Amino acid sequence: MSEESIWTRHYNHPCPWDQRFAPLSLPDMLEASAARDPNAVLIDFLGRHYSYGETLDGVNRVACGLKALGIARGDRIGLFLPNVPHYVAAYYGALKLGATVVNFSPLYTVDELAHQVADSGTKLLFTLSATALLPTALKVLEASSLERIVVGSVAGALPVGKSLLYRMFKGKEVAARPDDPRITSFSALIANDGRCAAAPIDPLNDVALIQYTGGTTGTPKGAMLTHQNLTANARQIDMIDPHHDAPDRILAVLPFFHVFANTCVLNRTVHRGGMIAMLPRFDATQALATIGRVKATALPGVPTMYQALLDHPQIGKTDFSSLRVCISGGAPLPAEVKAKFEAVTGSKVVEGYGLTESAGVVSTNPYEGLNKSGTIGQPIPGTRVKLADREDPTRPPPPGEPGEILFAGPQVMKGYWQRPDADAKVFVGEWLRTGDVGVIDEDGYIRIVDRLKDMIAVGGFKVFPSQIEAVLYRNPAVKEALVIGVPDVYHGEMPKAFVTLNPEVEAVDGEALKAWLNPQVGKHERVIAVEVRLNLPKTLVGKLSRKELVAEERAKAGG
Template identity: 35%
Template sequence: MTDAESPRPLRSLTAVTNRLLTRGSPFEMDVVEIRGTPTRVWSHAPASLRACLETSLEHGDAPALVYGEESISHADYYRTAATLAHRLVDEYGIREGDRVAVAMRNYPEWVIAFFATASIGAIAVPLNSWWTGSELRFGLTDSGSKLLVADGERLDRLADVLPELSIPSIAVRTESALPENSRSWHEVIGQVSPGVRLPEAAPDPDGPATIFYTSGTTGLPKGAVGSHRNMIQNIVTGEYSRARTFMRLGLELSEYQAYVDALPTPSILCVLPLFHATGAQSIMLPILYRGGALVLMYKWDTEEALRLIERERITSITAVPAMITQLMASPNLSEYDLSSLLALSSGGAPAPPAMASRVRGNLNDVLIGQGYGLTECSAAAVTNGGPDYQIRPESCGLPAPPVDVKVVDPVGTELPPGSVGEVWLNGPGVVIGYWERPEATAEAFADGWLRTGDLGYLDDEGFLYIVDRAKDMIIRGGENVYCAEVEAAIHEHPAVAEVAVTGVPHEVYGEEVGAVVHTLPEQFLDADELRSYLEPRIAAFKIPAHIQITKDDLPRNAAGKLLKKQIKREHGWLGEE
């Protein structure tokens, strides 16, 4: 059943919420005290990442991890992770609270190392696989990691610094000679016993489990310290969002559960890096916990993604908007069987409203959605999907029930609906703080609230709209120009694949609006045509005075975020630094 085919009128949000959150439902909540703050949490979320790993034993021979021609069952995935956990304890002396860094592409070994580490109460430290050797060195020293699990490419980058750090390493998929104090993955794992079980451990749900480094688009990256409870909330939040979508279409909760039970085993195409919060927390965790298959991609490739959707019978994808745009623009789209695809969501970067119409024009039966969150709130805190996304494609949605959202002015006073201010979040996903950064922690977190640095507003029904990053907002002659609004208007042009809007220094106005536009293949667009297109859509002062048209992809970091400072530098728009 899809939103396009629903024979029933939309049920009200209030009625759906009341049905879903009743005591005894899969989505009931409790209130627990987290670091002195009473916080709503999902009652039926697993207790820890260890508990998530243990559920794989229940799923037996069903595929858990797929990479290329490799397929690892849930049972073998658990046994390998349990074996590695014993090696970490017995051979490397890893204890509760020790940090184990993981630096590699999206390989099955990434997932195994991550869960093996967290299951014994140690702290997993995913490092950005795009980082240079010096950046990887920073991550290792900043986190104080006791062990590194890395692929060959990362070890090559670290060849000159690993000896001085004296950190042992486990080498994954490398053909080069191993560094000093390094052993291969296969040597470390050795024989895997069919009856192996995890070492004894009882991780504290609110104790540190992960350090995910922020993207670092400005300044040095900061390590966001997440607890087990922070991580696992996404498992239930994602399921709640799906249930809300179908109950809005008229189903009862029992009908929705019957519908889900009748679906094929879920499989998700993981096109985002696992070291990013969206990849690990919104994609990896829920699919493995539900017994589905995590289909990993080494790197994004449009045609390879289409091939994998058909071959692996992919049921859902979460990707940054630029990837979804490229999928929809593929000239070979109709040549693939995409009938297994049930849901397509954007995450990791803001989605332009035009994306919904482009997907709907090509894949009419697919449910479309998007989410909003940050590393510091453990990925998705706000979600929008199905009919609500069709009605409000410019909104990132409603907060998950355990999450509170408010919009405040510069002194922290809460603003009424419709007023733009800084978005603050409170809920079970808000992380413990920044690793060994007490001043940065105090600046970003207060009494359970996360100051996101994003500008937005709430409407009368509680839907959240993000209009810009506070630091990205352009002030042109005293007028506020929100980059996201201008980008959304430009995205409506059918020739546009992606766009970055930034401020350009100006002696009189302070700043003018600049836009770099990447056009779709075989599409032509010039600056004057684009300005004419925008004139009836946005105010004159918001129309870019500087427009650069390119056929090249715009630079993004590994999380899919546009590198606007780099874009400004490349086009001479940076001004004095």
């Protein structure tokens, strides 16, 4: 029986699997929702509301302002922004003009930002007058081909009372905007009537977003996501929600610059006509308060975020009664974290899976019905998944063995920006290689075993870190765990574990954990050490990250 026939016979999402998605541009998607109810609230920014009609007016003004500056169809427009209302206006405004958006993390260094500006050919950059952002953007303006910066103010987007307080007490967080003809204020950009001709858009072929991979190794590559990639994925995600007639208020603590939030929070909610409760960054205190204040119905996040909320002293005092679903992605969700969060909040946590190259989401557990912990669920509508041989992706894996996960669907990227060499490595016909190794069970649920590049070669045996990490998480003392391969003269590599500890459990040392762990795993999986740390490295979006540990251990070995 083929993988596809398994999940189509046991499909648990509340819609038929075999779906087709008509071509749709992102600006048209926003305009359709605004036309349905222009007075509905789209953005709640720390208590200030922006309706769909008001937001669309801002989008039109951004488009006309950019056009007046000479920005044209196909130009690349960078967003160096946290989650603020300016992001939504700049994002859809640039797209309405036919330009391509490039997302940049607000945590980038000057070198990181300059490299991706140069690689993408970004002409204009949106940012804020914040000391954490503007000085970096100015240095890149001086040292790259970047032509112009548009600078917004956080205070201007806040409710009046909070705006005054921000100006009074947060002055040290505001950087002065130089008097430079290459620098335009956001308010000056939108000082127009918003009436200018929109560019014709081909949703199937026009690139809406260049999204750089978070890549754990090597130089990040820019995934080219078309309008159709992004709107199709937004519609696919919306289809699997069985509560279409219920209020839709999503908490936006994941950063919009990341593809997970860009699709699951921003684009999906705009398509639905829901409300986004937007926070500039993840802060557990603020997140819990906002859930109660806006009566949030959905909370997308990464596993470390759910753990941080569980650790917060206010978790027991927060009203979670409005919360229908929490969507976890970005990294494997420990079963213990899922169970504890559900027990404490009474909400359901479903685990899903996606990549930058998939415009967001490939598969997820159903919101209702069979939810298999430790799996990434079933493919979302219109998406096909299959397994391939780990050595030769053109062949199926040997019977009964895990294989590399490949997928196809309307959300598959157009390719990598100016990297045909990388395209040749990742595409197998219409199928895209994920680099993840997995199995598909009798119900069509996908379980990831590990990543090909994370696999540890121990004397000819293949060891998958996640299998060892899963055992470590069964120890009540372990809060977080990462396993990497470290150089070994005899075996080539050997597994080594790094953990943080739960403060409420009696502390143990690395030797005790090693003695507990090794008898429970295969001989080739036994770790040479367990190192206890106060913190483990994380990516910009909060996922646990191996690459820093790998670099550290290789430096030790080299020394």
